[in-house]
Amino acid sequence: MSGAIRRVVSGPGASGKSAVIFDDQVPIGQVATIWHTPALPAVNAGADDSAPSYTTELLHSGGSLFMLVRMPPGVEAFWHATDTIDYITMISGSVTLMLEEGEVLLRAGDVFIDRGVIHAWRNDGTEMAVYTCVILPAEPAGAGRTI
Numbered sequence: 823m824s825g826a827i828r829r830v831v832s833g834p835g836a837s838g839k840s841a842v843i844f845d846d847q848v849p850i851g852q853v854a855t856i857w858h859t860p861a862l863p864a865v866n867a868g869a870d871d872s873a874p875s876y877t878t879e880l881l882h883s884g885g886s887l888f889m890l891v892r893m894p895p896g897v898e899a900f901w902h903a904t905d906t907i908d909y910i911t912m913i914s915g916s917v918t919l920m921l922e923e924g925e926v927l928l929r930a931g932d933v934f935i936d937r938g939v940i941h942a943w944r945n946d947g948t949e950m951a952v953y954t955c956v957i958l959p960a961e962p963a964g965a966g967r968t969i
Contacts (some may be wrong), residue, residue, distance in 0.1 A: 825849075828846075829846055830845050850892060851892075852893070855874055856890055858885060858888070859872065859885035886958055902942070902969045903938055903939060907960040912934075916929045918946055939963050
């Protein structure tokens with residue numbers, strides 16, 4: 823499950839004027855970090871790359887996290903909750919969102935806002951499910967995070 827996605831990032835160039843500071847390929851495994859800020863509000867100065875390898879610790883770093891996720895057919899993610907608010911946009915394929923009180927099928931073009939509740943994902947389809955996820959810190963929901 824490999825490949826790459828083109829990533830274009832703007833920022834202040836050498837002259838201090840707006841410029842493209844990264845135009846590269848980000849290797850995509852199951853989850854790829856596209857951008858991460860260690861704090862909020864984000865610091866937009868400088869030209870350092872901010873796309874570390876994905877780890878679950880990034881979910882609770884206190885900053886923002888932008889990821890691209892690819893879930894193959896037949897995969898089911900574990901049940902978990904985070905102290906975050908997640909904005910998810912389905913790009914292709916479909917996933918079943920599993921909640922404690924039901925399930926919902928999300929397809930390409932659908933958006934989902936996860937407000938830190940216990941959930942899991944399952945790909946019952948025949949094609950790769952691809953979605954982006956923007957994660958921001960939030961107050962705990964219910965008992966709070968499990969990962």
